[in-house]
Amino acid sequence: MSEMNAQNSSSLWRDAWIRLSRNRMAVVGGAVLLTLGLLSLCAPWISPYRYETQNLELGATGPQLTWDTQQLVYGTCTQQRAQVLAAGYEGEIDVLPADSTELHRTIEGQDYGRTLWVASAPGNTNLMAMVITSEGFDPLEEIPERANFILLKSRGHLLGTDELGRDLFTRILYGGRISLMVGLCATAVSLTIGVLFGAVAGFFGGRVDDLMMRFVDILYALPFTIFVILLTVIFDRNIWNLFLAIGAVEWLTMSRIVRGQVLSLRKQEFVEAAIALGIPQWRIVLRHIIPNCLGPVIVYTTLTIPVVMLLEAFLSFLGLGVQPPMSSWGLLIRDGSKVLEEFPWLMLFPGMVLALTLFSLNFLGDGLRDALDVRVSKD
Amino acid sequence: MWKLIFFRLLKAIPVLLVIATITFFMLRLTPGGPFDREKPIKDPEIKKQLEAHYGLDKPLSAQYLEFLGKLMVGDLGPSFKHSNRTVNEVIVKAFPVSAELGLWSLLVALGLGLTAGMIASIRPNSFLDYTPMTLAMVGICVPTFVMGPILILVFSLKLEWFNASGWDQWADRVLPALTLGGVYAAYVARLTRGGMLEVMSQDYIRTARAKGASEARVLLKHGLRGGLMPVVAFLGPAVAGLISGSFVVETIFQIPGLGRHFVEAAFNRDYTMVMGTVLFFAALIILLNLLVDIIQVWLNPRLRGT
Numbered sequence: 001m002s003e004m005n006a007q008n009s010s011s012l013w014r015d016a017w018i019r020l021s022r023n024r025m026a027v028v029g030g031a032v033l034l035t036l037g038l039l040s041l042c043a044p045w046i047s048p049y050r051y052e053t054q055n056l057e058l059g060a061t062g063p064q065l066t067w068d069t070q071q072l073v074y075g076t077c078t079q080q081r082a083q084v085l086a087a088g089y090e091g092e093i094d095v096l097p098a099d100s101t102e103l104h105r106t107i108e109g110q111d112y113g114r115t116l117w118v119a120s121a122p123g124n125t126n127l128m129a130m131v132i133t134s135e136g137f138d139p140l141e142e143i144p145e146r147a148n149f150i151l152l153k154s155r156g157h158l159l160g161t162d163e164l165g166r167d168l169f170t171r172i173l174y175g176g177r178i179s180l181m182v183g184l185c186a187t188a189v190s191l192t193i194g195v196l197f198g199a200v201a202g203f204f205g206g207r208v209d210d211l212m213m214r215f216v217d218i219l220y221a222l223p224f225t226i227f228v229i230l231l232t233v234i235f236d237r238n239i240w241n242l243f244l245a246i247g248a249v250e251w252l253t254m255s256r257i258v259r260g261q262v263l264s265l266r267k268q269e270f271v272e273a274a275i276a277l278g279i280p281q282w283r284i285v286l287r288h289i290i291p292n293c294l295g296p297v298i299v300y301t302t303l304t305i306p307v308v309m310l311l312e313a314f315l316s317f318l319g320l321g322v323q324p325p326m327s328s329w330g331l332l333i334r335d336g337s338k339v340l341e342e343f344p345w346l347m348l349f350p351g352m353v354l355a356l357t358l359f360s361l362n363f364l365g366d367g368l369r370d371a372l373d374v375r376v377s378k379d
Numbered sequence: 380m381w382k383l384i385f386f387r388l389l390k391a392i393p394v395l396l397v398i399a400t401i402t403f404f405m406l407r408l409t410p411g412g413p414f415d416r417e418k419p420i421k422d423p424e425i426k427k428q429l430e431a432h433y434g435l436d437k438p439l440s441a442q443y444l445e446f447l448g449k450l451m452v453g454d455l456g457p458s459f460k461h462s463n464r465t466v467n468e469v470i471v472k473a474f475p476v477s478a479e480l481g482l483w484s485l486l487v488a489l490g491l492g493l494t495a496g497m498i499a500s501i502r503p504n505s506f507l508d509y510t511p512m513t514l515a516m517v518g519i520c521v522p523t524f525v526m527g528p529i530l531i532l533v534f535s536l537k538l539e540w541f542n543a544s545g546w547d548q549w550a551d552r553v554l555p556a557l558t559l560g561g562v563y564a565a566y567v568a569r570l571t572r573g574g575m576l577e578v579m580s581q582d583y584i585r586t587a588r589a590k591g592a593s594e595a596r597v598l599l600k601h602g603l604r605g606g607l608m609p610v611v612a613f614l615g616p617a618v619a620g621l622i623s624g625s626f627v628v629e630t631i632f633q634i635p636g637l638g639r640h641f642v643e644a645a646f647n648r649d650y651t652m653v654m655g656t657v658l659f660f661a662a663l664i665i666l667l668n669l670l671v672d673i674i675q676v677w678l679n680p681r682l683r684g685t
Contacts, residue, residue: 229626229645230405230653310522317524317627318642330524337528337631341536351525358520 016295019371026367029360036357040176047170159349163339168346171327172353178328179354182242183309189247190308191301194254199285199293201255202262213259216252228311232320239322246311250304257300261293295372302365306358313354329354380676384669391665398661399654403446406650407439433459446654455655460647466655469640474659476546477636480559480628481621483552487560488567488617493610495564496571497598500606503576511568518565527558527631544633555632559625563617570613575606608679615671622660 020026039046159168201212231245265271266289274284315321316330324331329350336347430436434445449456455466495511502508521529534554535543545551578584579602587601588594626638637656644652 229642230402230657306520313522314524314627318630333525333528337524340528340532344532347525347528351521351529354522355517355520355525358522359516362516362520 016368016371020367023367023370025363026371029363029367032356032360033364036176036353036360037180040173040180043170043173043177047167047173160343160345162335162346163343168332168349171332172329172350175327175329175332175350176353178239178322178326179309179312179330179357182239182246182312182328183305185243186246186250186308186312187301187304189243190250190254190304191297193247194251195258195290195297197251198255198258198260199262199290202259203266203281203285203289205263205266209259209263213256216255219252228315229318229320232315242312242315242321246308246315250308250311254297254300254304257296258290258293261296262289265289265292299365299369299372302361302368306361306365309354309361310358329357380673383676384673387669387672391662391669394665395658395661399447399450399658400443402654402657403443404439406648406653407442433457450658455658456651458644458652459649460644460652461649466651469652470637470655470659473635473637473640476634477622477625477629477638479552480555480625480634480636481618483556484560484563484621484625485618487556488563491560491564492567493571495568496610497575497603499568499572500575500579501598508572512572515565515568518561518568523558523562524627524631526561527554527628530554530558531631544631546632546634551632555628555634558631559621559628563621566613566617567610570609571606574609575602578602578605581605604678608675611671611675611678614674615668618664618667618671622664 159172161167162171197212197216201209228245228249231248232242271284271288274288279287312321312328313330313333316328317334319334321330322328332350333347333354336343336345336350340347427436434442437445446456453467455470457465458469461469492515495515499508499511531543531554535541541550541554542548584597584601587597592601622638625636626642628634629636629638630642637659640652641656641660643649644656
């Protein structure tokens, strides 16, 4: 019997897969999500910067749309600052001759691209800096006769930087890790609670079902956003609490859907057979009932993820989500909207990425719903 | 009908009680009090007196009972942060602002949403269908806290048509209402389209056409009544969403509404203020849901027996 079952289910899934792959929007949505997920996951290898690396001299610069260096900062800074700067540009530092004539000779005939040099004179805590291009170099101040030179090879910033000189593209990638992770983890929490609750209510039926569903009805009447805000304010604002708080309020519809499915499944022969075989009830629920209502559960899950991500962004926007220097898309949007007039890109790019993700998730969810042909009420 | 209303109101009482209890203990059992934030009061004597003044020195159970007793007569107590003002006063002052914002937004949502949905449903899968529906998808996927700043950037900073924030003149209502109403307009449009498409294939529509009713009359009189059902059902959760969405919109546009008070109160551990706003919002949502149910029964005679 289990063999037949497996064959049936595999063909159901194959049909659904074929139908899904014919839905262009859903495929595009899935591809976009996959790309965004991979980019976020591989953030440390893609981006030359780190999300918390500041470059105060740089300040907020507009999107340069290239990795190549376009614009460089220069000016005097303290030695300490130069060291911080140098530390920010991991592995790209050369210590150069201390003598300026020697320096000339070193540069000549070598293509350094556009690089920033920071020079420090012994006994002088102020560093001198100049911009060097492949054509030659352009001293900004007189270079001290004897000095320690540090070469910083600066790269461009694809989407510009924020006021602290942090690379926006990098922060969006790292923020995506948080946002996508919240989307997945909080949905997983809501999935677990919703499926178990619904399955138990539907399987036992009768008074248990009545009581459990009455409980859900009461919870439906609660102002949930308010509760999530309360939860995140009251408990420590760490990311796990965020998952729990969001997951704990988003399971109601899921439990209703699962309950409805289970109620109809329970009366079918294969469950009766399992009962007749004397299989313990918890095992019937876990092994026979839940796997058979996977379709609607999957569909509703894809529709829950955007809701959850939006909730996280909403909380971050109110200042209740993850804490700086970590970032999430909601937090980036919040920070960006504060300096909207001067640096509009700081809000527009994260906003676009969030919107794109929600777009993809919605199309994928709709596509899955059509492919698996289940009726899930959209609430 | 009256029976339904009566029983629903009766059922609301235990719900509110549960909410009150959960919120009360959640607030009290966690560390940090209303006098610990920002400027912590160093002198233990002063803190003691303050706590005695607000009754925080009594055992928790006594405080809980006292709170419930006061709640019965509608007294939400003094605010801890807004000194010399009671929570009732704060709510009375701030709620009309939030309510006005909500009403304008609802107007935007229904006005834009119904129109777009109707247009889309006239010729499914045509240009007239795809354009409004794509717009609706954009509306759903661009959250309020992105839409709001974008509207500010375009209409107040670049074009200088409206103020970027404030709530003083008539024109100040436009951007917040568009921001908040826009998302719901998108949902309303989708639901209207779906509802209309389902209804327009029904027999009674064919009957209406057969007896020679004009197309406009068929659409607006016969079609809309049935096609609106999903929209009305959506209004319940939508109202709750409008309320919570207004936290963000009130923050973006600096509107002195109740949503901002709630977020601030939660941050400050202003116990009475949090309790007051939570209960107020809960009662409001329950009432509005009831209203939605009544409208549904009125629109669909088939529901009347139940």
